[in-house]
Amino acid sequence: MYNFFDIKNIIALTSQNNIKTNIMSNKNDIVKEVENVVIKFAGDSGDGMQMTGSQFSDTSAFLGEDLATFPDYPSEIRAPQGTIAGVSGFQVHVGKNEILTSGDKADVLIAMNPAALKANMKWVKDGATIIIDIDNFDNKHYKKADYVEDPLHDGSLIGFNLIKAPITMLTRATVKYLGLDIKTADKTKNQFASGILFWLFNRDIKFGEKYLKERFKNKPILIEANIKVLRAGYNYAETIEALNTTYQISHTGERKGVFRNITGNIAAAWGLLAASERSGLPLYLGSYPITPASEILQELSKRKHLGVKTFQAEDEIAGICSSIGASFAGNLAITSTSGPGLALKSEAIGLAVMTELPIVIINVQRGGPSTGLPTKLEQADLMQALYGRNGESPCIVIAASTPANCFEYAFEAAKLALEHMTPVILLSDGYLANGSGLWKIPKVAKMPKIDPPYAKANDPDFEPYRRDPETLARQWALPGTPGLRHRIGGLEKEDITGIVSHSPLNHEKMVKLREEKVQRVAKYIPLQKVFGDESGDLLVIGWGGTYGAIYTAVKDLRSEGKNVSFTHFNYIKPLPENTEEILSKFKKIIVCEINMGQFANYLLSQFPHFNYTKYNKIQGLPFMISELKEKFNSILEEK
């Protein structure tokens, strides 16, 4: 099986410390220029596929490329090895232009075992390069992956550029001299695949080595083992004949500044930290672990050095309740959760609405109802966020739309909550939360200041429910302040005085005031923007995490000369003031969502005089650019 190259030669090459830096020196190679490339890393959940993906995407970032990544992991922690259920994947999309999704289908698939191959065949492009660890392609593994026939010989891989690399064997041989046990040695296998990719994409291997040095800081033996294996993979690729074409992503050099690769959950956590700094308020997070939101709690637990207090509560309810208590006491109070947790928090959100206390609820949506699809994508909590409480219970609802802008919308959520004295629900989703993108690091010190409406100590005119005439926000009177002792609570309050009141007219007045307070936020948020012409045949509408796919689809169609525009909503309640005007200028409107049409129904309730076509997908998967284009084209062709 290995007759086409000399194993000894490969191992000898790996021991050379100086990898040839002139990567084009391999004379027979054809170097193809490409604009972008999608690579899918797939293996067992312990195979380190995410690490390999991050290493590759970090290198892209160093080279000035844009990127988007997404991990596709099973909800079981370590499902049985070698089975379809145990396949863990990580998709990386890099390129010279703006990259906004992790890509529809892969140009390159790394499959560490037959199950990884089987699970991903439908997600690779025709003619893609598929790199497999041939050492795992045997009857035992076929059986685990439920292959009836040997996929290497049943014709299913005809037309693909298949690289059968003996990854396990060469990895073990490479690190043998270090005396590692088999388990530890095998954990470096991913670097063999990584080495192949570095060669395939003409990348300087020093970036890969730098990554490993940081990743395994303080573990010199692992640094050495991983670097050796990385080089072994690189040299292997250079040596074998099967890879005579390599790729080069053409660079534009347009991006300037300081960047980092960031996931939505980390970006959200950091946006809250920025809000804490700009408001001068300590950050308090009361939360309960839930997929896919837990990283927010984990990240903020590490930020005590910035004064953050996190409280892992006994349940979702205690999480938000402790935050309401912290808000009452004057902290920037946050809770984070996912759909089922939001359901449990409903009553407490109602209390925050009634007592008009500022709190941010981050809901990282996942597939539902009930436990649903914990690790998959869905945008089906919109109605829950808008209406899922007893009584007339308005909150501000906003949604992030890229992993990186989870930072600015988390900041915005905190700013709106604190300045308007109301709960704010920030919607994210599993794709934003775990996906990553390149982010130009902002200057927090230059971000806007946040100024909550504090009541002044010993103010003789203080009344707990007296309102700012512009925003209608009540004043925040913090316990500990002299001269402001007062009582709040979940019972209906008399306007201004805050005394418990069951008066019919007062109740109606208060219900309307609470709604109006939220509606007035529209004056403090940006106007809705349109991508493309401001009027025309077709307006495509999206909200939240679908931005990348819809934007790319519309951009592609516009470059083909199609009359289509796009508007994407981040502010949902209240809607931007020019929403109706935008909708009125198009012949057709299509609303695209990963649900049954919740935003479309919401728009219909606000602006019933327009017709809305719905485009929905409810498969736990994001939109593919290709399917959106097809749909938009078919609408444009309708007479």
Add this chain to the structure above:
Amino acid sequence: MEKEIKEILTKKDFQVDQPVKWCAGCGSYSILSAVQNALPEIGVKKEDIVFISGIGCSSRFPYYMETYGFHTLHGRANPIATGTKLANPDLSVWVVTGDGDSMAIGGNHFIHTLRRNIDINILLFNNKIYALTKGQYSPTTPFGCVTKTSPDGTIEHPFKPGELAMGAEGTFFARVVDTEPKRMKDVFIKAEKHKGTSLIEILENCVIFNNKIHSDITGKDVKDDNQIYLEHGKKMIFGKERNKGLVLDGLKLKVVTIGENGITEDDILTHDAKSPDDTMHYLLTRMTLPEHPVATGIIRSFDVVNYGQLLQEQVDYAKETTKIKTVDDLLNSGNTFILK
């Protein structure tokens, strides 16, 4: 550090000008009065005191206190108070709750608050009935009791809040009756001094739905024989004649009479409320009539570091030792890419 109190506070400072709306004869009136009497003596400024309640008759309490107050959700006063205390450790935080609020819908929060030892004071009004919803049985209603939702008698075994507190690693548990204002006041002051979760179970009478539920313990003619008021460092002696006491008999507490069978005062157990080991506290908490008197007073008061102190220590240490002082530092730390 003692806080500087410039003004002398009195009961009046804590009374509101709004009418108090409990039923005439409700035990809550005497509890309210005892709390208002205790607060001037705890050494805390009036604006630093917060009352937080759940839902139920007792939970109207904050509306009748001239302090910062928060009437919250059914069962949720404990986590809300937790957040308030952690966010501002300078506040004196009091939870007012009932047997339905804390033992049923808020049971989970109740045990976890005690387990963490959050520095708050929980006043648990135990009238053994749902009164605000007009007479359904609660988790502390005695087995077999006929109520609106148990017309044939309850078939549930009641909780004893103190036992739950011990099981949840509670550090302070006291039991008082609503008919003894001086003892209530004394216990409230000591509860506030305890730096951890202080649970005070107040046996309260509901004149409308569960009248005289505690009369075996509180009745003038029986209270001395049926109640033992425990004080740290003192002998466990009770009775009208002060001649009865508690001794250990194997793994059980036994009532003996001083002067009978050669028993002298020296044989009687001495109450050690501050013991880290809660075995004796548990036995005392469990005592019921008719075999034993019901224990009142401070049964357990174990001084140990609390959650808020540990959290603050971690925050202070992290601040001292970090190089990342601002959010800008954080954003620019680790793996960044400078593109020129």
